[in-house]
Amino acid sequence: MKVSLIPEKCIACGLCQTYSNAFDYHDDGIVKFTDSDELVAEFPDNDIATLEAVKNCPTKALIL
Secondary structure, eight states: EEEEEEEOOOOOOOOHHOOOEEEEOOOTTTTEEBBBSSEEOOOOOOOOOHHHHHOOOTTTEEHH
8 A cells, every 4th residue: 555644734643653653753743654754655455553544644644
């Protein structure tokens, strides 16, 4: 699955990181991928933790 970040929508609530270690934060608290500064990353379709993080983002800053 392909996950995209929309940093402008991120409110730095930290919820995505509680679901999945695929997410981290810049110094200003805005979401980023743990291993990359890119805005799009590929994950295995069976990565349930990352899928849950995307589904539960309150501002839809993470999208499939």
